[in-house]
Amino acid sequence: MSLTLNGMVGGQRFLTMPSSCNTANLTVTAGSWDSTATATRSAPITPTGCASLAFNPSFAFTTQTTRAETPSGATAAITLPSGSPTLKRAVVTLPPGVAINPAAADGLAACSDAQFAVDSNSAPACPSASRVGTVEFDTPLLGLLTGDVYFAQPTDARPWGLFVSISGPGFFAKLVGNVAIDQSNGQITTTFDDIPQVPFTAFRLTFNGGSKALLVTPRACGAAQAQAQLTPWSSSTPVARNSTVTISWDGAGAPCPSPRPFNPTLALALSDSSAGASPAMTLTVTRPDRDQELGSLRVSLPPGLLGYLAMDGLSLCSPSSAASGSCPASSRVGSVAATSGPGTSPVTLNGDVYLTSAPRSGAIAGLAVVIPARVGPVDLGRVVVTNALVLRTSDFGLVVESDRLPSALKGIPLAVRSLAIRLDRSGFLRNPTRCGTLQAAATIAASDGRTANRSVPLAISGCDRLPFAPALAGSVGARDNFGSSTVGVPLTTRITLPSGNAALKRARVQLPSSILPSLDALSRACPVSQIASGSCPPNARVGTARVVTPLLPITLEAPVLLAENAGGLPRLAIPLLGSVLYGDVSLASGRVTTTFDNLPDIPLASFELAIDGGPSGLLRAPNTICVPNDVTTVATLDAHSGRSLSVTKALDRPTCTAPRNAGGSGGSSGSGGSGGDDRTSPSSTRPSGRASVVVRRGRATVVLRIRQPRALAALARVRAVLPRSLTPRRGVRPIARTSKRIARKYVRLRGRTVQVRLVRSTRSVLVRIAQVRVSRSVQRALARRKRPVVRIAVTVVDRKGRSWRITVSTRARRA
Numbered sequence: 001m002s003l004t005l006n007g008m009v010g011g012q013r014f015l016t017m018p019s020s021c022n023t024a025n026l027t028v029t030a031g032s033w034d035s036t037a038t039a040t041r042s043a044p045i046t047p048t049g050c051a052s053l054a055f056n057p058s059f060a061f062t063t064q065t066t067r068a069e070t071p072s073g074a075t076a077a078i079t080l081p082s083g084s085p086t087l088k089r090a091v092v093t094l095p096p097g098v099a100i101n102p103a104a105a106d107g108l109a110a111c112s113d114a115q116f117a118v119d120s121n122s123a124p125a126c127p128s129a130s131r132v133g134t135v136e137f138d139t140p141l142l143g144l145l146t147g148d149v150y151f152a153q154p155t156d157a158r159p160w161g162l163f164v165s166i167s168g169p170g171f172f173a174k175l176v177g178n179v180a181i182d183q184s185n186g187q188i189t190t191t192f193d194d195i196p197q198v199p200f201t202a203f204r205l206t207f208n209g210g211s212k213a214l215l216v217t218p219r220a221c222g223a224a225q226a227q228a229q230l231t232p233w234s235s236s237t238p239v240a241r242n243s244t245v246t247i248s249w250d251g252a253g254a255p256c257p258s259p260r261p262f263n264p265t266l267a268l269a270l271s272d273s274s275a276g277a278s279p280a281m282t283l284t285v286t287r288p289d290r291d292q293e294l295g296s297l298r299v300s301l302p303p304g305l306l307g308y309l310a311m312d313g314l315s316l317c318s319p320s321s322a323a324s325g326s327c328p329a330s331s332r333v334g335s336v337a338a339t340s341g342p343g344t345s346p347v348t349l350n351g352d353v354y355l356t357s358a359p360r361s362g363a364i365a366g367l368a369v370v371i372p373a374r375v376g377p378v379d380l381g382r383v384v385v386t387n388a389l390v391l392r393t394s395d396f397g398l399v400v401e402s403d404r405l406p407s408a409l410k411g412i413p414l415a416v417r418s419l420a421i422r423l424d425r426s427g428f429l430r431n432p433t434r435c436g437t438l439q440a441a442a443t444i445a446a447s448d449g450r451t452a453n454r455s456v457p458l459a460i461s462g463c464d465r466l467p468f469a470p471a472l473a474g475s476v477g478a479r480d481n482f483g484s485s486t487v488g489v490p491l492t493t494r495i496t497l498p499s500g501n502a503a504l505k506r507a508r509v510q511l512p513s514s515i516l517p518s519l520d521a522l523s524r525a526c527p528v529s530q531i532a533s534g535s536c537p538p539n540a541r542v543g544t545a546r547v548v549t550p551l552l553p554i555t556l557e558a559p560v561l562l563a564e565n566a567g568g569l570p571r572l573a574i575p576l577l578g579s580v581l582y583g584d585v586s587l588a589s590g591r592v593t594t595t596f597d598n599l600p601d602i603p604l605a606s607f608e609l610a611i612d613g614g615p616s617g618l619l620r621a622p623n624t625i626c627v628p629n630d631v632t633t634v635a636t637l638d639a640h641s642g643r644s645l646s647v648t649k650a651l652d653r654p655t656c657t658a659p660r661n662a663g664g665s666g667g668s669s670g671s672g673g674s675g676g677d678d679r680t681s682p683s684s685t686r687p688s689g690r691a692s693v694v695v696r697r698g699r700a701t702v703v704l705r706i707r708q709p710r711a712l713a714a715l716a717r718v719r720a721v722l723p724r725s726l727t728p729r730r731g732v733r734p735i736a737r738t739s740k741r742i743a744r745k746y747v748r749l750r751g752r753t754v755q756v757r758l759v760r761s762t763r764s765v766l767v768r769i770a771q772v773r774v775s776r777s778v779q780r781a782l783a784r785r786k787r788p789v790v791r792i793a794v795t796v797v798d799r800k801g802r803s804w805r806i807t808v809s810t811r812a813r814r815a
């Protein structure tokens with residue numbers, strides 16, 4: 001039996017040979033009538049003349065709209081003249097600037113390989129939400145065929161892909177397109193390879209349009225060129241074809257504005273605007289569609305709107321964990337919502353905000369904004385933006401400074417339209433305690449470096465409901481220093497405020513009439529310029545200031561300096577957190593009066609001023625401090641809320657009698673809340689300490705125990721500084737115990753300083769630090785069977801805010 005098929009029928013082609021000149025097989029399978037046997041035979045066919053075949057394809061790329069930066073449908077069309085060799089491979093690169101629209105993923109589904117079934121002749125079972133376009137296939141064999149384009153389920157080998165299904169009479173032709181996105185510029189290239197050798201005259205692939213179109217037109221106006229590399233089956237050499245679209249600002253020929261508009265808006269809202277309340281705060285920055293992209297933010301919050309960095313249960317995320325987006329839940333302080341994409345239907349991405357340790361020098365802490373960039377089947381990882389929290393030097397207000405905002409992620413433009421950061425952790429924020437209309441201000445930078453300044457009013461009310469109940473305490477003298485006309489007497493004053501009170505704005509303290517300034521000490525005042533630069537001589541220091549605030553996990557300690565004051569007595573200067581607090585000194589009715597005005601609106605647990613005694617001390621008690629001399633202090637205290645209170649308090653003093661020669665008595669300076677020296681022997685009026693240092697093979701184990709007398713309030717914080725001869729190894733975690741082991745989050749080691757926060761009432765604490773490096777001098781002394789002295793400086797703070805400085809001495813020994 002023979003079968004002959006004509007190549008031409010009625011003047012038209014009926015059969016065509018393959019376009020490839022590679023050897024192929026013609027296979028025939030025959031079967032018996034009773035279906036009991038079949039036979040298969042094949043014969044090789046090697047077409048010839050491939051080199052003489054002309055391949056002259058055409059390529060066109062058009063967009064649904066030519067309006068700049070607008071979601072748009074698009075069509076890529078390949079046409080072949082009649083008799084052309086068939087197409088084997090098509091590589092289409094879209095014009096620069098034509099990018100993936102991030103909003104397209106909202107509501108998008110993906111079609112899996114199993115649902116598409118590329119090797120099956122069945123209809124694809126892809127979800128309707130995965131359909132992103134249509135296809136038309138015009139072939140002389142069957143006429144015009146149509147089909148659909150689906151978004152392919154991302155895989156490791158194919159992060160982006162398209163499935164094309166063409167429906168014919170009794171069959172489905174299926175193609176798989178691999179999509180590559182240049183991560184440096186977002187340019188899109190799609191490759192279809194090993195296309196079946198089916199002759200066609202036109203192949204048109206059209207992407208859906210609308211507000212959630214898969215593609216977005218370029219931002220820049222002008223001509224943008226698409227490229228196609230088309231390879232026939234008859235040759236391995238591709239043919240290049242180009243197609244140009246012209247983009248304008250309005251889609252009708254208008255040029256793009258230069259520079260782009262940049263008109264961002266700022267909004268700030270509090271869930272509770274009562275003075276001193278703990279609100280949730282929402283900060284929103286919005287960029288109009290097609291404006292210049294956002295670059296960075298600097299938001300200056302009103303003075304007094306602050307965060308409690310030392311609140312119970314709140315931990316700090318490390319910079320490395322923040323960068324990787326793996327901050328612990330205990331550091332979460334809020335949420336973030338970002339809208340992304342051009343057009344009328346941007347997509348919303350939700351994430352979290354975490355409190356971090358200071359990301360750079362000059363910051364007190366940081367905020368990490370972490371947004372998972374996953375919408376529907378598209379997962380681009382996460383966006384992490386680090387923000388530094390900085391205190392303004394003028395009023396200690398909080399400034400939030402962001403790093404540069406990313407403009408793209410894995411080649412996909414983010415086109416951030418709005419950023420809403422909500423800090424809503426209960427108890428984290430604290431409102432100002434000053435009422436009226438305050439201002440939040442922001443400097444919003446564009447991606448091209450331009451800036452826009454915005455401000456928003458913030459009304460605070462309810463100051464009349466805020467309590468203000470400060471207490472005054474202090475001490476004068478020491479067990480070995482009752483004062484004289486030639487030796488300075490130590491004096492400490494301490495103002496404490498209960499939690500939830502209005503902040504202290506002004507403190508005017510009158511010292512006892514028995515205390516006078518030293519004229520010699522007043523001559524050592526430092527110029528203001530040197531105070532600002534931190535270059536005052538040592539003799540300008542007259543004492544120490546200590547501030548305890550729930551905003552910070554540590555006690556702030558700063559020197560008290562004498563500052564020059566033209567036309568008046570020298571002022572007291574306290575350099576603190578990059579700023580300087582100044583106190584005016586005067587003599588009113590023969591009493592030394594110090595006034596600190598315009599104090600920042602921050603919550604204070606205690607504000608202590610300890611003036612040193614000794615030969616160079618600032619204050620004198622010519623008639624000593626002994627009974628019956630006056631030791632009464634009067635303070636007038638004003639709150640930011642408008643309240644004022646006058647407090648009179650007799651200073652604590654050691655039991656003493658006036659010496660016979662009062663003018664010649666003297667002694668060393670004391671320190672701490674109740675005066676006294678730094679000896680660590682047990683006392684009913686100050687903490688005591690013991691320590692041990694045991695060295696083995698160049699490493700020491702340091703054990704420190706601090707005890708608080710029952711006459712004093714329970715311990716609140718302990719801070720110990722090891723000497724330079726002892727340096728803890730990096731990564732070592734100290735262990736602290738009371739009756740039970742203290743949780744790690746309350747024990748911190750930085751350099752040679754260990755700090756312990758005690759959340760339960762206790763009067764003793766033990767701290768153990770292992771793997772401490774020992775200096776060579778100590779090791780040499782131990783090798784000579786000597787036991788060198790080790791001194792540990794310790795600051796103890798009780799639950800009433802009083803603090804003491806003691807030195808715990810011990811002798812190192814070998815294990």
